[in-house]
Amino acid sequence: MEAVFSKKQSYKEFLRYLLPSITTMIFLSFYTTIDGFFVSRFVNSDALASINIVIPVTCIVFGIAVMLATGSGALVGIKMGEKDEEGANQLFSFITLVLLVIGIVFTILSTIFLEPILMFLGTTERLLPYAKTYGLITVLMTIPMMFKLYFEYYARVDGSPKVALIMSGLGLILNIVFDFLFIVIFDMGILGAGLGTYISITISGIIGLIYFVGNKSNLKFIKPKANFRALFNSCYNGSSEMFTELSTGITTFLFNKSILVFSGENGIAAMSIIIYMYYFFIAVYFGIAVGISPMISYNFGAKNKEKVKESIKHSFVTIGWSSIVIFIISMFLGKDIIGLFTKDIEVYNIAAEGIKLFSYGFLLIGINIFMSGYFTAIGNGHISAIISVFRSLIFVVATIVILPKVIGVSGIWLAIPIAELLTVFFSITFYKKNGADIL
Numbered sequence: 001m002e003a004v005f006s007k008k009q010s011y012k013e014f015l016r017y018l019l020p021s022i023t024t025m026i027f028l029s030f031y032t033t034i035d036g037f038f039v040s041r042f043v044n045s046d047a048l049a050s051i052n053i054v055i056p057v058t059c060i061v062f063g064i065a066v067m068l069a070t071g072s073g074a075l076v077g078i079k080m081g082e083k084d085e086e087g088a089n090q091l092f093s094f095i096t097l098v099l100l101v102i103g104i105v106f107t108i109l110s111t112i113f114l115e116p117i118l119m120f121l122g123t124t125e126r127l128l129p130y131a132k133t134y135g136l137i138t139v140l141m142t143i144p145m146m147f148k149l150y151f152e153y154y155a156r157v158d159g160s161p162k163v164a165l166i167m168s169g170l171g172l173i174l175n176i177v178f179d180f181l182f183i184v185i186f187d188m189g190i191l192g193a194g195l196g197t198y199i200s201i202t203i204s205g206i207i208g209l210i211y212f213v214g215n216k217s218n219l220k221f222i223k224p225k226a227n228f229r230a231l232f233n234s235c236y237n238g239s240s241e242m243f244t245e246l247s248t249g250i251t252t253f254l255f256n257k258s259i260l261v262f263s264g265e266n267g268i269a270a271m272s273i274i275i276y277m278y279y280f281f282i283a284v285y286f287g288i289a290v291g292i293s294p295m296i297s298y299n300f301g302a303k304n305k306e307k308v309k310e311s312i313k314h315s316f317v318t319i320g321w322s323s324i325v326i327f328i329i330s331m332f333l334g335k336d337i338i339g340l341f342t343k344d345i346e347v348y349n350i351a352a353e354g355i356k357l358f359s360y361g362f363l364l365i366g367i368n369i370f371m372s373g374y375f376t377a378i379g380n381g382h383i384s385a386i387i388s389v390f391r392s393l394i395f396v397v398a399t400i401v402i403l404p405k406v407i408g409v410s411g412i413w414l415a416i417p418i419a420e421l422l423t424v425f426f427s428i429t430f431y432k433k434n435g436a437d438i439l
Contacts, residue, residue, distance in 0.1 A: 005081075005159065005298040008307070014314040020161040021291025022284055024152060027168035029283035031175055031201065033276040035134075035193040038179045040341045045269040047190045048342075050130035052256060052272035053123045054138050057110065058145070059249030063242040064106070065146040068099050069153035070290070071238020074297045074377050075230065076219070077157050081301025086222075092154065093224040095234060099150055103143040110139035122256045126265060130190050137194030144202040151208025157294045158219050163211050171204030237381035240372045240388035247392035254400045255412060262409045263350050270350035273341045274358055277334070278416075281326045285366040288318055289373030296377040312374070319366040330359040354413040361417035364424050365391075371427040375434075383430050390426055395419035 009017065040048040072095040079088040110117065114135055115128075123131040148167065155163040178199055182192025211217055235242075252275060259267035292311050299307040330337075334355035342348050368391045375384035396419035403411025403418070 005295050005307075009310065009314070011314055011317065014311075015318070017161070017295075018288060018291045018318070020165040021156060022287030024161070024164045024168040025283040025287035025290065026280065027165075027172040028149075028152075029279040030172050031197055033280060034172070034175050034179055035197055036272055036276050037341060038183045039190055039193050040269070040273075041343075042183050043189050043193075045342065045344050045347055046127055046265060047130045047134075047193075048272050049265050049268040050123065050127045050190065051134055051193070052252065052268055052275060053118065053121050053127060053131045054135045055252045055275070056121055056249030057117065057135060057138055059245045059252070061106065061142050061145050062149060063245030063249075064102055065099065065149040066153070066245055067238035067242030068095050068234055069150045069238070070241045070293070070373075070376055071236065071381065072230070072234035073153055073157045074237055074293065074379055075234060076154075077294050077297030077377075078301035078379060080157075080218070081298040089220050089222045090225050091227065091230050091234075092219050093221050094227055094230065096150070096221070097224045098231060099146055100143070103146045107139060107142045110142070111136070114139060121253055122260065124260075124265065127268075134190050134194050137191070137198055141198045141201055144198070144205045147208065148201050148205040151205060151212065153290060154219065155208065155211060156291065157297075158212075158217050159294075160211070160217070161291065163208070167204045167207045170207065171200045174200035174203060233381075237376055237379060237384070239381055240376055240384035240386075243385060243388040244369075244372070244392050247389070247396065250393065251396050251400065251416075254397060255415075258400055258404050258412050259350075259409070262404070262412070266344065266346045267350055269342065269344070269347045270354065273338050273347070273351045274354055274413075276341070277330065277337060277355065278358070281330060281362055282365055282369065284322050284326065285319065285369040286373075288315055288322075288366070289370050293373050293377040296374065297379075300378045315370055315374075319370055323363050323366045326362045327359055330355060330362055334359065354409075357410060357413035358416065360414075361420050364417070364420035368420055368423045368427050371431055375430070380434065383434055387423065387427050387430065391420055391423035395422045 036048055036051055039051060072091055076088045076091050079091065115132065118128065118131045118135055148171065152164040152167050155161065155167070175196055178196030179193055182188045182196050186192060188195070212219065212221060255271050255275075256268050259271045263270065292315050296308055296311050299311070335352045338348055338351045338355065342351070368387060372384045372387040372391075375381070375387070396415055399415035399418050400412065403415055405411070
């Protein structure tokens with residue numbers, strides 16, 4: 001592991017190291033997108049809109065898993081850099097047990113209160129039958145979803161990003177196969193979409209479990225020892241990543257409510273397509289952040305200042321050119337991508353107009369995601385959380401609420417670009433004051 005994390009890298013070597021993490025995050029973004037694609041093409045736009053209604057539930061599950069994975073993962077990575085193997089294994093094992101308990105409780109409560117939850121999230125009577133079917137399967141796969149994300153992240157902490165890539169890649173392939181089988185061949189509708197995702201995510205999570213139970217991992221499961229101080233620090237340190245996921249759910253909820261006023265259920269379907277594109281493109285930025293974070297944590301713990309600086313420099317360069325490429329693709333090829341998801345002319349027109357304004361956000365999102373992940377990696381959860389809350393909650397909620405009242409439906413599509421622009425100023429300020437010279 002030391003040879004992987006501490007050696008000097010050329011930019012080409014850096015990209016080669018980062019590629020599995022970026023690919024893994026892209027694959028992860030495809031899970032809901034694949035369901036949306038098959039449902040929109042082979043069921044109807046109401047089923048597509050219903051998947052978007054359920055997304056906030058998924059975001060809560062992801063948020064909890066990502067919080068514990070990134071928050072504890074940074075602390076475990078620092079311990080590994082300090083050569084404290086027993087401490088790293090103790091924390092890893094304890095957090096794994098905590099995640100399991102949370103997953104069980106969440107599954108039980110969400111199953112009991114599913115319909116009230118869906119009604120609160122904005123489903124209409126027309127969408128409710130679809131939302132209940134997809135929502136039930138979603139809450140029943142809480143534990144597989146949590147551990148898929150958790151083990152993928154920890155595989156990177158363990159110095160094995162290729163294991164995470166295998167987990168994510170195989171899961172994606174299986175999801176496509178099962179969705180095609182259940183929706184197209186067996187005509188199971190939105191139920192088939194949920195089942196396809198459930199089976200593929202479960203298999204992916206089992207691969208991660210086998211890796212850590214086997215002999216090839218550096219981190220090992222040992223008898224867990226309760227350490228609530230470490231749990232608190234993990235939650236605190238990973239809170240920014242949790243806020244990012246939770247706020248995605250909150251903003252999706254607000255987007256749905258806002259677009260429903262202007263464009264009805266077709267507006268929610270159009271918003272679903274834009275959100276799928278959003279997930280896909282920002283997966284590149286998250287891939288950079290989560291891919292480099294274990295290396296930064298390790299070298300921060302080892303007090304290897306030059307390696308930390310090298311990692312930051314390469315990351316900034318990558319975010320810069322990838323942001324421009326993503327913007328160009330979304331701006332000029334966005335209509336073609338939207339056309340893959342829907343044959344409904346009204347849904348297509350709403351989404352096609354929206355992506356023209358929404359695309360500007362991709363120029364700014366990357367720097368904010370990286371800055372939040374960077375501060376998590378060095379154990380500064382406070383600043384990381386501030387950046388995350390600003391970009392994905394406070395500013396975006398404010399813009400979604402205010403802008404549509406001022407400039408109409410265009411305000412919905414400009415909400416995220418303006419929120420990211422406001423956050424960039426804070427990200428740069430925090431980095432200059434608290435992150436540019438950390439050792």
